[in-house]
Amino acid sequence: MTNPKNDNVLLMSKMPIFHNLSEHALKMLERILIRKTFAKSENIFSEGDESAGFYILIKGRVKVFKLSMEGKEQILHIMEAKELLGAVSAFAGNPYPAHADAIEKTEAFFFPRNEFVSLVKREPSVVMNIMANLSMRLQHFTNMIENLSLKEVPGRLGAYLLYLCKRTGCGDTVEMDISKGQLASFLGTSPETLSRIFKKMSEKNILEIKGRSVRILRRKDLKDIVDGEKVKL
């Protein structure tokens, strides 16, 4: 039978953000953390909310997104287990810059802002880990801006599929982990447009789509589309 306290410490020790933390520091953290659960599609925070603290996901997934006045959404990030949510705001003391909704039943550790700030000050190694995290996100956003502004939708879709393929280390079949509607929002387009592009790519035998699983048949052509070579769709 597992002790819930040790459980939390064990979980934390596996989080990249808490790597190299002493047992003592982890136990201190264990005392201030609050374990929270969110239902599917439950809102975690909204843009403009004052930051009360930050989250580390234990399981489930969260979408971080912006909303236009007309209700169109742009997904910035799909957060998974072990990822940090709201840390920049908690650290800088700014309101949250985007919305966050759970897209599955999600469990998370919540760390209140003050405790987090004082932890950061006492534990330099945490800062290093956070820096690494922020750097990765900057890189991610840099690519996102490049894609949104310099590529058209087929190119963005191709880049996403090739990225998924690389990340999951599969052969040529990728399992999309979000709905096509959500993918459209992530790629900065509409479900209709995405659907049409999937269709055209299937017709040209570049892809084969069965529900959420996509098989890449002509990787070369897909790469050309990503690189802006005008492959007729």
Next chain:
Amino acid sequence: MTNPKNDNVLLMSKMPIFHNLSEHALKMLERILIRKTFAKSENIFSEGDESAGFYILIKGRVKVFKLSMEGKEQILHIMEAKELLGAVSAFAGNPYPAHADAIEKTEAFFFPRNEFVSLVKREPSVVMNIMANLSMRLQHFTNMIENLSLKEVPGRLGAYLLYLCKRTGCGDTVEMDISKGQLASFLGTSPETLSRIFKKMSEKNILEIKGRSVRILRRKDLKDIVDGEKVKL
């Protein structure tokens, strides 16, 4: 007559990134820095280059940008004096994620990678300053993505003008600090489109444009355009 060494230390002490550094640390840094000068439109580094170190600008300006295969550019950032250039790459050991060109005669301190990394490890306060810097950039990119994907070009232009206006604390006349072509690239559009929108906004008496100086005549209408209210242009 000023001593160039003291000059460097004095300059550094005024850089936000080196705030709270001891006199000793600054003098150590002073020994490893290399002062570099770049001519207008000179390339500082290119996307994919191995990071040799990072820069802090003393004077001048640098554009950080991505290029599409067809040569279209998207400006990510216009860096000014006291800003950090290439620090994320230097710290994380990644190649530079974008290109950087001086857009004016620019002077900068260059800090070689190794010395920087060891400095960061010895001086926790530097890390804090860098974190603050990265946080601001993340926020900036978040807004950029929102604008690119959720607003159309008139909205992006409006947001930029209102931002400039706020930042310079002026009444209603803003001095644009970059050419219209570069502004187009920053807003993720073409010079032609930008020119047409400026014209339409002038015709509607929302703006008055004289070269690079823009007077905001109908702030309310401009805000409505930014917020996606369909103001007929």
Next chain:
DNA sequence: CTCTTTTTTTGACTTAAGTCAAGGATATGT
């Protein structure tokens, strides 16, 4: 398994914005 709800697809249409090309304006250097 059936009914309901949500997601996805398709068609017809509209529109914002890109492209190409040429003329005008402005800046830069000698």
Next chain:
DNA sequence: ACATATCCTTGACTTAAGTCAAAAAAAGAG
């Protein structure tokens, strides 16, 4: 002040992608 190069504007045209509406398919609830 001149010439040269760069930047900006304008017109005519093309096109990618958005919108609206409705049908088809898939997922979820009872």
